Amino acid sequence: MSSIRYRTLTLVLLVFGVSTLVIGVISYRYAAHQISELSDARLAQHAHLLEGMSQSTALSDDRQAMLSNIENALQRAESADSPYGHRYSNQLAFQLWENDQLLLSSSEAPDITPRQRDTGYSDLTIDQQAWRIYVLNQPDTDQRIVVGERENTRGELIRSVALRTLLPELIGLPLVALLLWWSIGWGLAPLSRMAEQTRTRGPHNLQPLSLATLPRELTPIASALNQLLARIRQIRTREERFIADAAHELRTPLAVLDLHAQNALSARSHEDREEALDHLRDGVTRATRVVSQLLALARLAPETEIQRHYRPANLLTEARETLAELSPLAAERQQQVILHADEALDWQMEAEPGAVETVLQNIVGNAFQHTPTKGVIDIALTATPHHVTLCVDDQGPGIPEQAYSKVRERFQRAGPGAGAGLGLSIVDRVVKRHNGEFTMTNAPQGGLRVCITLQRFPSQHGMISIDPSAS
Template sequence: MTAIRTRILLPTLLLVLMGSLGLVLSVMRDNHREIENVYDAQLVQAARVLQGLFRQMPAEQDWAAVRSSLEQAMDTTGSGLFSHPYELNLHVQIWRSDGQLLMRSARAPQLDTPPAPGIHDLLYNGEDWCGVLLEDHERGLLIWVGERDDLRQDLIQRIADQALAPALVGIPLLALAIWLLLGWGLQPLQRLARHLRARPVDSLEPLTTASLPPELAPMAHALNHQLLQLKRLLERERRFIADAAHELRTPLTVLAIHASNARRATDDSSRDEALAFLEHGVARATRLASQMLTMARLEPLTQTRQQVRLDALAREELAVLTPLALRRQVELVLDADGPSHLYADPAAITVMLQNLVGNALHFSPPGGEITLELRQQESCLTLQVLDQGPGVPPAHLERLSDRFYSANNPDGAGLGLAIVALVVEQLGGTLECSNRTSGGFAVRLQLPACAPKPLAHLAEA
């Protein structure tokens, strides 16, 4: 995986480099054009200066002397005169209006005829020239001032090179500054990484977010959420292991005693009695382990919830438990006033119904009746399981949903109603146990209802 610094730095440097070079090239192109215009303007200005001078001179002049004076004035060798590296290398030609040549600089192009008035470029003996021709109608003169284009371009290139040099030096310095600033900006992330590495391996304490920049706070909150989830998961596993160790210790000890008694039995009746106790203890331990695993599965950190038809699930579950009810000679009745919609995990609802109806079957006498009653209100769904068993002493009613607490049932694990209470708590409902005035026991659940939606997988049975 590419480092964050590299992922940020390389595109940034590429963008800065391409942008800087683009700007430099654009500025150089514009500067080249502007310098060309400046030199052309200087040519025009030089022609006008000569025009002004010639107007102040007599009509009849010694043009050879004028030529000598101009060449001395425009000498760029710097011999005794002030010179500048960027000054023009001017050359002059003067014609009369009829085309008669009056004067020509020594290195000026030898034109047979004067060019058209204005600024123009021309080629002479393989050399490019830039020039301007100015007409002086008052004195009847044609004044041409020009310079070699290669010398001009050399001067322009020197100016451009001096303008480009700071950019070529500045871009690497800018890249270095970006590198250092990026490293400084990533220091909070590096500090967070060092802090995580320095934490104890078994530490699940949340990270402090007060000193973190806003960009790292969401990551720290996400890590804290994961740490909290992991802490809850470990607590749930520790609780399950502790409960299993506590509750299975006694049944396993009893099983060992019955197994020892069966081995030491001296007659068949004693051996059969010990084996019967052993089978009964194995069945109880199996039921206890099964219910503990069910409790553990119902305590996940997240569950898959969806809209379910509680009346349809209840009808299906009663159909599954009908063979057991027939064996005990108990009738199962579903009393629902219509569809009952609930937003929950279908597997958890199925486990809840199994424990409610299973407990009622265990305590119902032969010939009795168990009624599962459903009532749908606007925002609340009421579920009651009513049996005709012996009921529960009032002193035990408050503890029926405690783990491993079983009232009037020495063979029970004390987890049935605890599982129901856990499901109800996850759904945000309430659980109430009571003795019926007509005899029997009642478990009443109130669960939050949801708006009905079509559910293809929960069709009417």
């Protein structure tokens, strides 16, 4: 796992190093240019100085003695051991020519013939030494002055300037690294404190993190954690209520089952025992239905929506199979079921495994339960190129409009009945998972009309691909 401190330190030092290198290269090139310009100007200045001195000697009565004195003075200056000398003095050279005769020369002057160069600057290599030469011609007096400087002197000066520029930065680099290490650690301290507070929390502490003392950069992270904690609190509250409601709903059926079992055991006659066993069977059926619905709700819980797969399904076929399964219940209550569907239409769709069956069993089952004996239940299927719709009309007492949203919740009933109040909640979950529409209205015959509309092919709308193993 990479460290933010290491990554930041590496990035900053890399930027610092590259910047130092670029600045060093630019400084080196600039220093080289300026030193070259300054040195060339100095060569020209020395040449003109010698020109003035040579003109003075030309007017003197004892010219040779004066030239000899000038040469001796310059030789003393060239000596590094002389108090007048300098260690760079022997890096400079000069010559004074007149009528192709060498009148004056320094000891370090290269061997340059008078007609070797015209007036101006030039670069020469003499005796494996690189020289920068300036030649000053005087046509009226037939004099030629040659002033030169060794190139290695310029290079040494350039390197010295560049080194003095870069050396403080190179020496300060470790200090900068230490300061950066400490500064980054100090800057990350709020993140470490937030991590420690989160790590030391108890499993039941889902209170939001305080944003008051956090830096602006950490606020999005803390806000995201608070949103996650809020969702966890909602899920926990919902599940705690679900467990409490489920326990309450199952307590009564189990108590009734126990009572019927005791009645069957203590029955004095065969008829009483048969009646108690019939009641026991009805109670087992109801308890089984409640448990099945609880399992269906658990499977359809929002936290299970991360992974979703669809498989091909046929709405008309599923409807017929569900009606066949529920036909004993309709026969027992002498109810008539009418299915309206155009077999010529395409009823193919995609759905999660068992989703269509679950919706049909709950909607049609509720219709059977609330429709009176010898009543009629109408089931209508319609289809469009992109959607399929299922509508079920019963002849029961119906539901007040203000209770439409209430009955979608778990364990909520619109009125007294034998159900657990889970059927429509399951339908609502399934429809939401398929991005469908679930509506309730009053049926024309006075009961309740329940309609669901589902996308025909949700995998083609950027949802989840079809499960290949189910096809």
